[in-house]
Amino acid sequence: xxxxxxxxxxxxxxxSLLLMVSIIAFSTFALIPKGKEYxxxxxxxxxxxxxxxTAHEDxxxxxxxxxxxxxxxxxxxxxxxxxxxxxxxxxxxxTQLQDLFLTEIHLTDQNKxxxxxxxxxxxxxxxxxVFYQFLEKVNHSGWIIGVHFPVHFERDKDLIRLSxxxxxxxxxxxxxxx
Amino acid sequence: MKYSFIVPRTKRIIGSDMRLALxxxxxxxAMMSAAYLFLEYKTTIFKEKHALYATDIKQLDTSTRMLxxxxxxxxxxxxxxxxxxxxxxxxxxxxxNIFDLAPDSITLMRAELEExxxxxxxxxxxxxxxxxxxxxxxxxxxxxTYTSFYPIENGWYHFVSTNYLDDENSTEVVE
Numbered sequence: 001x002x003x004x005x006x007x008x009x010x011x012x013x014x015x016s017l018l019l020m021v022s023i024i025a026f027s028t029f030a031l032i033p034k035g036k037e038y039x040x041x042x043x044x045x046x047x048x049x050x051x052x053x054t055a056h057e058d059x060x061x062x063x064x065x066x067x068x069x070x071x072x073x074x075x076x077x078x079x080x081x082x083x084x085x086x087x088x089x090x091x092x093x094x095t096q097l098q099d100l101f102l103t104e105i106h107l108t109d110q111n112k113x114x115x116x117x118x119x120x121x122x123x124x125x126x127x128x129x130v131f132y133q134f135l136e137k138v139n140h141s142g143w144i145i146g147v148h149f150p151v152h153f154e155r156d157k158d159l160i161r162l163s164x165x166x167x168x169x170x171x172x173x174x175x176x177x178x
Numbered sequence: 179m180k181y182s183f184i185v186p187r188t189k190r191i192i193g194s195d196m197r198l199a200l201x202x203x204x205x206x207x208a209m210m211s212a213a214y215l216f217l218e219y220k221t222t223i224f225k226e227k228h229a230l231y232a233t234d235i236k237q238l239d240t241s242t243r244m245l246x247x248x249x250x251x252x253x254x255x256x257x258x259x260x261x262x263x264x265x266x267x268x269x270x271x272x273x274x275n276i277f278d279l280a281p282d283s284i285t286l287m288r289a290e291l292e293e294x295x296x297x298x299x300x301x302x303x304x305x306x307x308x309x310x311x312x313x314x315x316x317x318x319x320x321x322x323t324y325t326s327f328y329p330i331e332n333g334w335y336h337f338v339s340t341n342y343l344d345d346e347n348s349t350e351v352v353e
């Protein structure tokens with residue numbers, strides 16, 4: 001059998017071989033490693049996405065819990081952040097407590113979370129009932145006020161001279177930011 | 179004058195076989211390059227995301243921790259407020275109960291209420307009225323009760339009643 005290789009066919013085969021070798025080399029040294037890197041990064045990315053989704057879920061749940069808590073207790077939260085105003089307090093209680101006089105004793109830090117203003121109060125009341133009503137009213141005032149011992153009652157003609165100590169609990173904005 | 183019966187075909191530098199081979203390899207190379215560029219692009223995006231994830235997770239964790247701290251603070255504030263309100267109500271009830279102890283025949287002039295003690299100043303028509311109607315209930319409440327009487331011009335008595343509550347812990351230790 002007489003087989004003669006045409007020079008054109010030879011060039012085609014030579015070029016094809018060269019290109020095929022180039023393609024195999026490109027696949028082996030560039031495309032396949034890149035594909036492997038892509039697969040590993042995609043897997044890692046998927047895991048990280050799951051972690052971030054969980055973190056987002058936790059964050060949203062915590063935020064929702066805080067919002068509900070703030071909504072439910074907005075009056076208490078506001079009361080803690082309202083600065084005690086002795087003049088306003090005296091004005092609000094003037095009808096019940098006659099000659100109400102407040103003296104700020106000192107400022108203490110309780111557990112480093114609240115500021116406590118200690119206030120001495122002296123007043124005149126018509127009957128002890130007025131003081132019971134005042135204690136009930138103070139629970140719904142715009143401040144967090146605790147009435148403390150000593151409480152002194154003393155008859156003064158038709159009235160009762162009363163003195164007691166009040167502690168006003170306040171959260172300062174600076175502490176809250178921390 | 180013609181020497182051939184056929185028309186000579188035009189000769190090309192690249193023959194049809196070569197063109198077919200070039201087309202095939204051209205398409206192959208183009209597809210592989212596109213795949214490589216796609217992978218390169220996606221890899222770069224994943225790397226950028228990876229860098230961002232770390233920051234995002236850190237930020238989310240910090241934010242969640244801050245929110246949790248705020249919740250703890252608010253819960254402590256609410257608890258404190260409830261305690262203060264209860265203390266105020268209990269104080270009103272305690273004072274009410276103490277004043278209710280005094281019968282109409284005894285006039286209280288002064289009352290000093292401390293956390294663990296009560297001092298009452300008043301006027302009683304006689305010692306027995308005080309002893310039966312005020313001292314007895316006071317003794318049932320307080321651990322120690324001391325009374326001093328001072329006679330006044332109209333035959334009645336001024337009294338000073340000092341009452342103490344002992345520390346519960348120390349009582350238990352003694353017991």
